[in-house]
Amino acid sequence: MEALDGNAIGGLLHEVFGVEMTTAKGVCASCGAAGQVAELVVYLQAPGTVARCRSCSSILMVIVEVRGTTCVDLRGLAALDLASGAGLTR
Amino acid sequence: MIPTTLTYAERTSSRATSSNVSFVSRGFRGRRRDPEADSTRLPPGQHVTEDFPVLSAGPTPHIPLDEWSFSIVHGDEKETWTWDEFRDLPSEEVTVDIHCVTRWSKLDTTWEGVSIDTLLEQVEHEAAYVLAFCDGGYTTNLPLEDVSDGKAWVAFAYDEEPLDPEHGGPARLLVPHLYFWKSAKWVRGLMLRDTDEPGFWETYGYHSYGDPWREQRYAGD
Protein backbone atom coordinates (compact mmCIF):
# COMPACT_ATOMS: atom_id res chain seq x y z
CA MET A 1 0.00 0.00 0.00
CA GLU A 2 1.55 3.27 -1.07
CA ALA A 3 1.54 6.30 1.09
CA LEU A 4 -0.83 9.15 0.32
CA ASP A 5 -0.47 12.79 1.24
CA GLY A 6 -2.08 15.31 3.54
CA ASN A 7 -4.98 15.87 1.13
CA ALA A 8 -6.24 12.47 2.27
CA ILE A 9 -6.65 13.67 5.86
CA GLY A 10 -8.08 17.06 4.97
CA GLY A 11 -11.56 16.16 6.13
CA LEU A 12 -10.39 14.59 9.36
CA LEU A 13 -8.17 17.55 10.24
CA HIS A 14 -10.92 20.03 9.39
CA GLU A 15 -13.14 18.23 11.84
CA VAL A 16 -10.50 18.33 14.56
CA PHE A 17 -9.23 21.87 14.05
CA GLY A 18 -12.32 23.51 12.66
CA VAL A 19 -10.48 25.11 9.77
CA GLU A 20 -9.09 24.04 6.41
CA MET A 21 -5.74 22.40 7.21
CA THR A 22 -4.24 21.28 3.90
CA THR A 23 -2.52 24.63 3.47
CA ALA A 24 -1.39 24.86 7.10
CA LYS A 25 2.38 25.11 7.34
CA GLY A 26 4.20 22.66 9.57
CA VAL A 27 7.81 22.54 10.68
CA CYS A 28 9.43 19.17 11.39
CA ALA A 29 10.87 19.00 14.91
CA SER A 30 13.49 16.53 13.72
CA CYS A 31 14.98 18.10 10.62
CA GLY A 32 13.45 21.56 10.48
CA ALA A 33 11.89 21.08 7.05
CA ALA A 34 8.85 23.30 6.53
CA GLY A 35 5.95 22.41 4.28
CA GLN A 36 2.22 22.38 3.87
CA VAL A 37 0.15 19.66 5.47
CA ALA A 38 -1.06 18.64 1.98
CA GLU A 39 2.47 17.55 1.16
CA LEU A 40 3.08 15.34 4.18
CA VAL A 41 3.53 11.61 3.61
CA VAL A 42 0.42 9.99 5.03
CA TYR A 43 -0.15 6.38 6.00
CA LEU A 44 -3.83 5.61 6.35
CA GLN A 45 -5.47 2.36 7.37
CA ALA A 46 -3.07 1.33 10.02
CA PRO A 47 -4.71 1.15 13.43
CA GLY A 48 -4.31 4.93 13.19
CA THR A 49 -3.15 7.55 10.73
CA VAL A 50 0.48 8.63 10.66
CA ALA A 51 1.76 11.71 8.84
CA ARG A 52 5.50 11.90 8.22
CA CYS A 53 7.96 14.53 7.12
CA ARG A 54 8.61 14.27 3.38
CA SER A 55 12.26 15.15 3.95
CA CYS A 56 13.32 12.91 6.81
CA SER A 57 10.38 10.53 7.35
CA SER A 58 10.03 11.41 11.02
CA ILE A 59 6.54 11.13 12.43
CA LEU A 60 4.88 14.56 12.63
CA MET A 61 1.30 13.61 13.46
CA VAL A 62 -0.48 10.55 14.75
CA ILE A 63 -4.26 10.49 14.61
CA VAL A 64 -6.17 7.74 16.35
CA GLU A 65 -9.88 7.39 16.79
CA VAL A 66 -10.94 5.52 19.89
CA ARG A 67 -14.65 5.04 20.62
CA GLY A 68 -15.72 8.23 18.93
CA THR A 69 -12.94 10.41 20.28
CA THR A 70 -10.23 11.57 17.93
CA CYS A 71 -6.79 11.96 19.45
CA VAL A 72 -4.22 13.96 17.54
CA ASP A 73 -0.58 13.84 18.60
CA LEU A 74 1.43 16.69 17.12
CA ARG A 75 4.64 16.14 19.03
CA GLY A 76 6.65 15.62 15.87
CA LEU A 77 5.93 19.17 14.75
CA ALA A 78 8.02 22.06 16.00
CA ALA A 79 5.33 24.38 14.71
CA LEU A 80 1.98 24.24 12.98
CA ASP A 81 0.62 27.46 11.60
CA LEU A 82 -3.14 27.19 11.50
CA ALA A 83 -3.53 30.70 10.21
CA SER A 84 -2.01 29.66 6.91
CA GLY A 85 -4.61 26.90 6.89
CA ALA A 86 -7.55 29.26 7.14
CA GLY A 87 -6.31 30.68 3.87
CA LEU A 88 -8.63 31.68 1.08
CA THR A 89 -12.21 30.74 1.57
CA ARG A 90 -15.23 31.78 -0.40
CA MET B 1 -22.94 8.35 -17.93
CA ILE B 2 -26.41 9.19 -16.76
CA PRO B 3 -26.38 11.57 -13.83
CA THR B 4 -28.39 10.37 -10.90
CA THR B 5 -29.84 12.89 -8.51
CA LEU B 6 -29.91 12.10 -4.86
CA THR B 7 -31.21 14.01 -1.93
CA TYR B 8 -28.95 14.55 0.96
CA ALA B 9 -29.62 13.82 4.56
CA GLU B 10 -28.51 16.02 7.40
CA ARG B 11 -24.77 16.38 7.23
CA THR B 12 -23.12 15.07 10.33
CA SER B 13 -19.46 15.30 11.08
CA SER B 14 -19.61 13.87 14.56
CA ARG B 15 -19.23 10.21 15.20
CA ALA B 16 -22.37 8.57 16.49
CA THR B 17 -22.01 7.48 20.10
CA SER B 18 -23.80 4.46 21.39
CA SER B 19 -26.68 6.63 22.50
CA ASN B 20 -27.21 8.29 19.12
CA VAL B 21 -29.43 6.87 16.46
CA SER B 22 -27.09 6.38 13.57
CA PHE B 23 -27.94 7.18 10.01
CA VAL B 24 -28.05 4.01 7.95
CA SER B 25 -27.16 3.88 4.27
CA ARG B 26 -29.93 1.94 2.59
CA GLY B 27 -28.66 -1.26 1.08
CA PHE B 28 -25.07 -0.94 2.27
CA ARG B 29 -23.61 -4.07 3.77
CA GLY B 30 -19.89 -3.52 3.76
CA ARG B 31 -17.74 -6.48 2.98
CA ARG B 32 -19.91 -9.45 2.29
CA ARG B 33 -19.67 -11.92 5.10
CA ASP B 34 -18.63 -15.25 3.69
CA PRO B 35 -21.50 -17.57 4.70
CA GLU B 36 -19.20 -20.55 4.49
CA ALA B 37 -16.66 -19.16 6.89
CA ASP B 38 -16.58 -21.13 10.08
CA SER B 39 -17.97 -18.63 12.52
CA THR B 40 -16.54 -20.44 15.51
CA ARG B 41 -13.15 -19.47 14.18
CA LEU B 42 -13.96 -15.79 13.90
CA PRO B 43 -13.64 -13.54 16.92
CA PRO B 44 -16.44 -10.99 17.39
CA GLY B 45 -16.58 -8.16 14.88
CA GLN B 46 -14.25 -9.79 12.37
CA HIS B 47 -14.77 -10.83 8.77
CA VAL B 48 -12.73 -13.20 6.66
CA THR B 49 -10.59 -11.82 3.86
CA GLU B 50 -8.96 -13.67 1.01
CA ASP B 51 -6.29 -11.08 0.41
CA PHE B 52 -3.61 -9.96 2.79
CA PRO B 53 -3.99 -6.23 3.46
CA VAL B 54 -0.83 -4.25 4.00
CA LEU B 55 -1.17 -1.80 6.84
CA SER B 56 1.74 0.34 7.78
CA ALA B 57 2.65 3.41 9.79
CA GLY B 58 5.66 4.20 7.69
CA PRO B 59 7.88 3.36 4.75
CA THR B 60 8.95 -0.24 4.28
CA PRO B 61 12.44 -0.67 5.66
CA HIS B 62 14.94 -2.52 3.49
CA ILE B 63 17.74 -3.97 5.55
CA PRO B 64 20.42 -6.02 3.82
CA LEU B 65 20.63 -9.40 5.47
CA ASP B 66 24.28 -8.94 6.32
CA GLU B 67 23.29 -5.94 8.42
CA TRP B 68 20.30 -7.62 10.08
CA SER B 69 20.42 -8.96 13.60
CA PHE B 70 17.96 -10.05 16.25
CA SER B 71 18.63 -9.38 19.93
CA ILE B 72 17.19 -10.26 23.26
CA VAL B 73 18.03 -7.44 25.61
CA HIS B 74 17.91 -7.84 29.34
CA GLY B 75 19.23 -4.94 31.35
CA ASP B 76 22.85 -4.55 30.33
CA GLU B 77 22.97 -7.92 28.69
CA LYS B 78 22.26 -8.65 25.11
CA GLU B 79 22.14 -11.88 23.19
CA THR B 80 22.38 -11.29 19.44
CA TRP B 81 21.98 -13.47 16.37
CA THR B 82 23.10 -12.56 12.87
CA TRP B 83 20.85 -13.64 10.01
CA ASP B 84 22.94 -16.76 9.40
CA GLU B 85 22.97 -17.63 13.08
CA PHE B 86 19.24 -17.02 13.26
CA ARG B 87 18.56 -19.25 10.29
CA ASP B 88 20.70 -21.99 11.79
CA LEU B 89 18.31 -22.23 14.72
CA PRO B 90 15.61 -24.88 14.61
CA SER B 91 12.47 -23.55 12.97
CA GLU B 92 8.98 -24.85 12.46
CA GLU B 93 6.07 -24.48 10.09
CA VAL B 94 2.80 -23.37 11.59
CA THR B 95 -0.70 -22.83 10.26
CA VAL B 96 -2.63 -20.23 12.17
CA ASP B 97 -5.55 -17.82 11.93
CA ILE B 98 -4.70 -14.14 12.22
CA HIS B 99 -6.96 -11.30 13.31
CA CYS B 100 -6.36 -7.62 12.63
CA VAL B 101 -7.88 -4.96 14.83
CA THR B 102 -9.16 -3.27 11.66
CA ARG B 103 -11.59 -6.20 11.48
CA TRP B 104 -10.20 -8.50 8.85
CA SER B 105 -9.19 -12.05 9.67
CA LYS B 106 -7.29 -14.53 7.59
CA LEU B 107 -7.70 -18.22 8.27
CA ASP B 108 -5.15 -20.99 7.84
CA THR B 109 -2.15 -18.83 7.09
CA THR B 110 1.10 -20.73 6.89
CA TRP B 111 4.36 -19.46 8.25
CA GLU B 112 7.79 -20.67 9.06
CA GLY B 113 9.68 -19.25 11.98
CA VAL B 114 11.84 -19.72 15.01
CA SER B 115 9.90 -20.22 18.21
CA ILE B 116 10.52 -17.43 20.70
CA ASP B 117 11.08 -20.20 23.27
CA THR B 118 14.20 -21.19 21.32
CA LEU B 119 15.51 -17.64 21.53
CA LEU B 120 14.56 -17.13 25.17
CA GLU B 121 16.36 -20.34 26.15
CA GLN B 122 19.62 -18.52 25.55
CA VAL B 123 18.93 -15.88 28.13
CA GLU B 124 18.59 -16.16 31.87
CA HIS B 125 15.94 -13.89 33.15
CA GLU B 126 12.98 -13.42 35.38
CA ALA B 127 11.27 -10.83 33.28
CA ALA B 128 7.49 -10.62 33.14
CA TYR B 129 7.11 -8.46 30.02
CA VAL B 130 8.67 -7.85 26.66
CA LEU B 131 8.82 -4.85 24.41
CA ALA B 132 9.40 -5.78 20.78
CA PHE B 133 11.43 -3.25 18.80
CA CYS B 134 11.71 -2.94 15.04
CA ASP B 135 13.33 -1.22 12.10
CA GLY B 136 11.50 2.05 11.59
CA GLY B 137 11.02 2.53 15.33
CA TYR B 138 7.81 0.59 15.88
CA THR B 139 7.33 -1.08 19.25
CA THR B 140 4.69 -3.24 20.87
CA ASN B 141 4.41 -4.71 24.36
CA LEU B 142 3.41 -8.20 25.48
CA PRO B 143 3.47 -10.27 28.66
CA LEU B 144 6.39 -12.67 28.47
CA GLU B 145 4.12 -15.65 28.92
CA ASP B 146 2.27 -14.66 25.75
CA VAL B 147 5.38 -15.15 23.68
CA SER B 148 6.34 -18.38 25.43
CA ASP B 149 5.24 -21.99 25.42
CA GLY B 150 4.77 -22.29 21.71
CA LYS B 151 2.61 -19.20 21.35
CA ALA B 152 4.92 -16.98 19.30
CA TRP B 153 7.60 -17.02 16.64
CA VAL B 154 9.99 -14.84 14.75
CA ALA B 155 8.68 -15.69 11.29
CA PHE B 156 10.79 -15.44 8.14
CA ALA B 157 8.55 -17.16 5.60
CA TYR B 158 4.89 -16.85 4.68
CA ASP B 159 3.00 -19.19 2.36
CA GLU B 160 6.23 -21.05 1.67
CA GLU B 161 8.06 -18.00 0.35
CA PRO B 162 10.52 -15.73 2.10
CA LEU B 163 8.56 -13.07 3.91
CA ASP B 164 7.94 -10.06 1.68
CA PRO B 165 9.24 -6.72 2.98
CA GLU B 166 5.70 -5.33 2.68
CA HIS B 167 4.54 -7.94 5.15
CA GLY B 168 7.43 -7.47 7.53
CA GLY B 169 10.30 -9.29 5.89
CA PRO B 170 13.00 -10.38 6.45
CA ALA B 171 11.41 -11.31 9.79
CA ARG B 172 8.45 -10.34 11.90
CA LEU B 173 6.94 -11.33 15.16
CA LEU B 174 4.07 -13.77 14.89
CA VAL B 175 1.71 -13.91 17.88
CA PRO B 176 -1.55 -15.20 16.41
CA HIS B 177 -3.59 -15.39 19.60
CA LEU B 178 -3.53 -11.62 19.92
CA TYR B 179 -4.58 -8.87 17.49
CA PHE B 180 -2.13 -8.69 14.64
CA TRP B 181 -0.69 -5.27 15.54
CA LYS B 182 1.20 -7.22 18.19
CA SER B 183 2.86 -9.30 15.45
CA ALA B 184 5.37 -6.56 14.86
CA LYS B 185 6.79 -6.25 11.36
CA TRP B 186 10.52 -5.81 10.77
CA VAL B 187 11.22 -7.00 14.30
CA ARG B 188 14.80 -6.67 15.46
CA GLY B 189 14.55 -7.82 19.04
CA LEU B 190 12.80 -8.14 22.34
CA MET B 191 13.57 -6.10 25.40
CA LEU B 192 12.85 -8.06 28.56
CA ARG B 193 11.30 -5.98 31.30
CA ASP B 194 9.96 -6.31 34.81
CA THR B 195 7.25 -3.75 34.13
CA ASP B 196 4.90 -3.36 31.21
CA GLU B 197 5.63 -0.42 28.93
CA PRO B 198 3.08 0.45 26.24
CA GLY B 199 4.34 0.28 22.70
CA PHE B 200 3.48 2.52 19.78
CA TRP B 201 -0.24 1.92 19.27
CA GLU B 202 -0.81 1.09 22.92
CA THR B 203 0.38 4.59 23.81
CA TYR B 204 -2.37 6.01 21.59
CA GLY B 205 -5.18 4.11 23.23
CA TYR B 206 -5.06 0.62 21.82
CA HIS B 207 -5.45 -2.18 24.33
CA SER B 208 -2.35 -3.23 26.21
CA TYR B 209 -3.10 -6.92 25.85
CA GLY B 210 -5.26 -7.22 22.73
CA ASP B 211 -7.24 -10.48 22.96
CA PRO B 212 -9.48 -10.68 19.87
CA TRP B 213 -11.79 -13.17 21.59
CA ARG B 214 -12.62 -10.64 24.28
CA GLU B 215 -12.59 -7.91 21.62
CA GLN B 216 -9.90 -5.95 23.42
CA ARG B 217 -9.27 -3.38 20.73
CA TYR B 218 -8.95 -0.24 22.85
CA ALA B 219 -7.73 0.50 26.36
CA GLY B 220 -10.58 -0.12 28.74
CA ASP B 221 -12.27 -2.76 26.59
Added chain:
Amino acid sequence: MRTIVFGVPEWSGHRAGQHLDIRLTAEDGYRAEREYSIASAPGERVAITVERLDNGEVSPYLTEELRQGDEIELRGPIGGYFVWDPEDESPLLLVAGGSGIVPLRAMVRHRRGSGSEVPVRLLYSSRTLADVIYRAELDEPADGVEVVYTLTREQPTGWSGYARRVDEELLGEVAWPAEEGALAFVCGPTSFVETVASGLVELGYPPPRVKTERFGATGR
Protein backbone atom coordinates in the same frame (compact mmCIF):
# COMPACT_ATOMS: atom_id res chain seq x y z
CA MET C 1 -17.93 4.17 -13.91
CA ARG C 2 -20.74 6.36 -12.73
CA THR C 3 -21.13 10.06 -12.15
CA ILE C 4 -23.37 10.79 -9.22
CA VAL C 5 -24.95 14.18 -8.68
CA PHE C 6 -25.97 15.21 -5.20
CA GLY C 7 -28.64 17.63 -4.18
CA VAL C 8 -27.26 19.24 -1.06
CA PRO C 9 -29.50 21.64 0.81
CA GLU C 10 -27.64 24.82 1.67
CA TRP C 11 -24.50 23.73 -0.10
CA SER C 12 -21.94 26.44 0.49
CA GLY C 13 -20.31 26.06 -2.89
CA HIS C 14 -16.96 24.60 -3.66
CA ARG C 15 -13.67 25.31 -5.44
CA ALA C 16 -12.25 23.39 -8.36
CA GLY C 17 -10.02 20.62 -7.02
CA GLN C 18 -11.76 20.09 -3.69
CA HIS C 19 -13.13 16.76 -2.57
CA LEU C 20 -15.87 15.17 -0.48
CA ASP C 21 -15.68 12.54 2.21
CA ILE C 22 -18.47 10.00 1.78
CA ARG C 23 -19.51 7.83 4.71
CA LEU C 24 -21.62 4.69 4.46
CA THR C 25 -23.14 2.99 7.49
CA ALA C 26 -24.54 -0.53 7.49
CA GLU C 27 -27.40 -1.60 9.73
CA ASP C 28 -25.05 -3.21 12.21
CA GLY C 29 -23.21 0.07 12.59
CA TYR C 30 -20.29 -0.88 10.41
CA ARG C 31 -18.88 2.16 8.63
CA ALA C 32 -16.80 2.77 5.58
CA GLU C 33 -15.46 6.15 4.45
CA ARG C 34 -13.94 7.19 1.19
CA GLU C 35 -12.84 10.41 -0.44
CA TYR C 36 -13.96 11.47 -3.88
CA SER C 37 -12.85 14.53 -5.80
CA ILE C 38 -15.65 16.80 -6.91
CA ALA C 39 -16.04 16.36 -10.65
CA SER C 40 -18.14 19.43 -11.26
CA ALA C 41 -17.17 23.07 -11.41
CA PRO C 42 -18.19 25.70 -8.87
CA GLY C 43 -21.70 26.77 -9.71
CA GLU C 44 -22.66 23.36 -11.07
CA ARG C 45 -24.40 20.80 -8.89
CA VAL C 46 -22.00 18.79 -6.76
CA ALA C 47 -21.01 15.59 -8.54
CA ILE C 48 -18.47 12.84 -8.13
CA THR C 49 -17.34 10.18 -10.58
CA VAL C 50 -16.81 6.72 -9.14
CA GLU C 51 -15.00 3.82 -10.73
CA ARG C 52 -16.29 0.41 -9.70
CA LEU C 53 -13.45 -1.62 -8.31
CA ASP C 54 -13.96 -5.39 -8.28
CA ASN C 55 -12.52 -5.77 -4.84
CA GLY C 56 -14.07 -2.58 -3.59
CA GLU C 57 -16.22 -2.09 -0.57
CA VAL C 58 -17.72 1.31 -1.31
CA SER C 59 -17.48 1.67 -5.08
CA PRO C 60 -19.76 -1.29 -5.90
CA TYR C 61 -22.36 0.28 -3.60
CA LEU C 62 -22.08 3.71 -5.17
CA THR C 63 -22.05 2.48 -8.74
CA GLU C 64 -24.66 -0.27 -8.51
CA GLU C 65 -26.82 0.01 -5.42
CA LEU C 66 -27.30 3.71 -4.77
CA ARG C 67 -30.41 5.06 -6.44
CA GLN C 68 -32.25 8.28 -6.98
CA GLY C 69 -33.85 9.48 -3.80
CA ASP C 70 -31.37 7.78 -1.50
CA GLU C 71 -29.73 9.78 1.20
CA ILE C 72 -26.05 9.78 1.84
CA GLU C 73 -23.72 11.24 4.44
CA LEU C 74 -20.99 13.45 3.14
CA ARG C 75 -18.52 15.96 4.52
CA GLY C 76 -17.04 18.82 2.59
CA PRO C 77 -15.95 20.51 0.48
CA ILE C 78 -12.44 19.82 1.65
CA GLY C 79 -9.19 21.22 0.39
CA GLY C 80 -7.36 24.51 0.09
CA TYR C 81 -4.08 23.41 -1.42
CA PHE C 82 -5.09 21.46 -4.49
CA VAL C 83 -7.46 24.10 -5.83
CA TRP C 84 -7.49 26.36 -8.85
CA ASP C 85 -9.19 29.75 -8.97
CA PRO C 86 -9.60 31.86 -12.10
CA GLU C 87 -7.93 34.79 -10.34
CA ASP C 88 -4.69 32.93 -11.06
CA GLU C 89 -3.57 33.93 -14.54
CA SER C 90 -0.62 31.55 -14.91
CA PRO C 91 -0.63 29.01 -17.70
CA LEU C 92 -1.98 25.76 -16.34
CA LEU C 93 -0.42 22.34 -16.63
CA LEU C 94 -2.73 19.54 -15.54
CA VAL C 95 -1.31 16.02 -15.37
CA ALA C 96 -3.68 13.14 -14.64
CA GLY C 97 -3.00 9.46 -14.00
CA GLY C 98 -6.13 7.32 -14.25
CA SER C 99 -8.88 8.57 -11.95
CA GLY C 100 -6.68 11.56 -11.14
CA ILE C 101 -8.49 13.25 -14.02
CA VAL C 102 -11.51 13.96 -11.84
CA PRO C 103 -10.39 17.09 -9.96
CA LEU C 104 -8.57 18.35 -13.05
CA ARG C 105 -11.71 18.06 -15.10
CA ALA C 106 -13.44 20.24 -12.52
CA MET C 107 -10.70 22.82 -13.06
CA VAL C 108 -11.11 22.72 -16.83
CA ARG C 109 -14.86 23.14 -16.50
CA HIS C 110 -14.39 26.01 -14.06
CA ARG C 111 -12.03 27.75 -16.43
CA ARG C 112 -14.62 27.63 -19.13
CA GLY C 113 -17.48 28.56 -16.85
CA SER C 114 -15.63 31.56 -15.45
CA GLY C 115 -14.53 32.90 -18.81
CA SER C 116 -10.85 32.54 -17.95
CA GLU C 117 -8.53 32.51 -20.93
CA VAL C 118 -5.41 31.06 -19.33
CA PRO C 119 -3.78 28.55 -21.63
CA VAL C 120 -4.12 24.97 -20.42
CA ARG C 121 -2.28 21.81 -21.29
CA LEU C 122 -3.81 18.62 -19.94
CA LEU C 123 -1.73 15.47 -20.06
CA TYR C 124 -3.87 12.42 -19.29
CA SER C 125 -2.37 8.98 -18.79
CA SER C 126 -4.71 5.97 -19.05
CA ARG C 127 -4.26 2.29 -19.61
CA THR C 128 -6.45 2.18 -22.70
CA LEU C 129 -8.73 4.50 -24.62
CA ALA C 130 -11.71 2.77 -23.05
CA ASP C 131 -10.42 3.81 -19.62
CA VAL C 132 -10.47 7.50 -20.50
CA ILE C 133 -13.14 9.24 -18.45
CA TYR C 134 -15.05 12.27 -19.81
CA ARG C 135 -13.77 11.42 -23.23
CA ALA C 136 -16.47 13.19 -25.21
CA GLU C 137 -15.86 16.37 -23.25
CA LEU C 138 -12.09 16.15 -23.52
CA ASP C 139 -12.18 15.45 -27.24
CA GLU C 140 -13.86 18.80 -27.74
CA PRO C 141 -11.87 21.07 -25.52
CA ALA C 142 -12.56 24.75 -25.16
CA ASP C 143 -10.36 27.30 -26.89
CA GLY C 144 -6.99 27.50 -25.25
CA VAL C 145 -7.16 23.97 -23.81
CA GLU C 146 -4.90 21.34 -25.29
CA VAL C 147 -5.46 17.71 -24.31
CA VAL C 148 -2.74 15.11 -24.77
CA TYR C 149 -3.40 11.46 -24.03
CA THR C 150 -0.93 8.74 -23.37
CA LEU C 151 -2.21 5.17 -23.44
CA THR C 152 0.09 2.95 -21.50
CA ARG C 153 -1.23 -0.57 -21.97
CA GLU C 154 -3.08 -0.80 -25.24
CA GLN C 155 -3.65 1.56 -28.13
CA PRO C 156 -6.26 1.46 -30.89
CA THR C 157 -5.08 0.66 -34.42
CA GLY C 158 -3.64 3.67 -36.06
CA TRP C 159 -2.94 5.46 -32.78
CA SER C 160 -0.32 8.08 -33.35
CA GLY C 161 -0.25 9.50 -29.84
CA TYR C 162 1.93 8.66 -26.88
CA ALA C 163 1.93 5.02 -25.89
CA ARG C 164 3.97 4.81 -22.73
CA ARG C 165 4.04 5.82 -19.08
CA VAL C 166 4.81 9.44 -18.49
CA ASP C 167 8.54 10.01 -18.17
CA GLU C 168 10.73 13.09 -18.13
CA GLU C 169 11.11 13.11 -21.88
CA LEU C 170 7.37 13.02 -22.46
CA LEU C 171 6.90 15.74 -19.89
CA GLY C 172 9.54 17.82 -21.60
CA GLU C 173 7.59 17.62 -24.83
CA VAL C 174 4.20 18.39 -23.37
CA ALA C 175 4.67 20.61 -20.34
CA TRP C 176 4.89 24.37 -20.55
CA PRO C 177 8.56 25.35 -20.52
CA ALA C 178 9.64 26.41 -17.07
CA GLU C 179 10.09 30.05 -18.17
CA GLU C 180 6.35 30.34 -18.76
CA GLY C 181 5.81 30.29 -15.01
CA ALA C 182 3.06 27.72 -15.24
CA LEU C 183 1.18 26.32 -12.28
CA ALA C 184 1.04 22.53 -12.35
CA PHE C 185 -1.51 20.19 -10.76
CA VAL C 186 -0.60 16.51 -10.70
CA CYS C 187 -3.11 13.90 -9.58
CA GLY C 188 -3.23 10.11 -9.65
CA PRO C 189 -1.67 7.09 -7.96
CA THR C 190 1.23 7.88 -5.66
CA SER C 191 3.99 6.47 -7.86
CA PHE C 192 2.62 8.38 -10.87
CA VAL C 193 2.53 11.63 -8.93
CA GLU C 194 6.06 11.19 -7.61
CA THR C 195 7.45 10.48 -11.09
CA VAL C 196 5.69 13.44 -12.65
CA ALA C 197 6.36 15.90 -9.84
CA SER C 198 10.06 15.15 -9.76
CA GLY C 199 10.14 15.23 -13.56
CA LEU C 200 8.66 18.71 -13.56
CA VAL C 201 11.13 19.89 -10.95
CA GLU C 202 13.92 18.49 -13.12
CA LEU C 203 12.53 20.56 -15.98
CA GLY C 204 12.88 23.65 -13.87
CA TYR C 205 9.46 24.02 -12.25
CA PRO C 206 9.91 25.47 -8.75
CA PRO C 207 8.50 22.94 -6.26
CA PRO C 208 5.86 25.37 -4.92
CA ARG C 209 4.49 25.57 -8.48
CA VAL C 210 3.84 21.83 -8.59
CA LYS C 211 0.75 20.88 -6.59
CA THR C 212 0.20 17.21 -5.94
CA GLU C 213 -2.66 14.98 -4.88
CA ARG C 214 -2.02 11.29 -4.42
CA PHE C 215 -4.70 8.66 -4.71
CA GLY C 216 -4.35 5.15 -3.32
CA ALA C 217 -3.72 2.29 -5.68
CA THR C 218 -7.40 1.55 -5.49
CA GLY C 219 -8.32 5.05 -6.61
CA ARG C 220 -8.48 6.57 -3.16
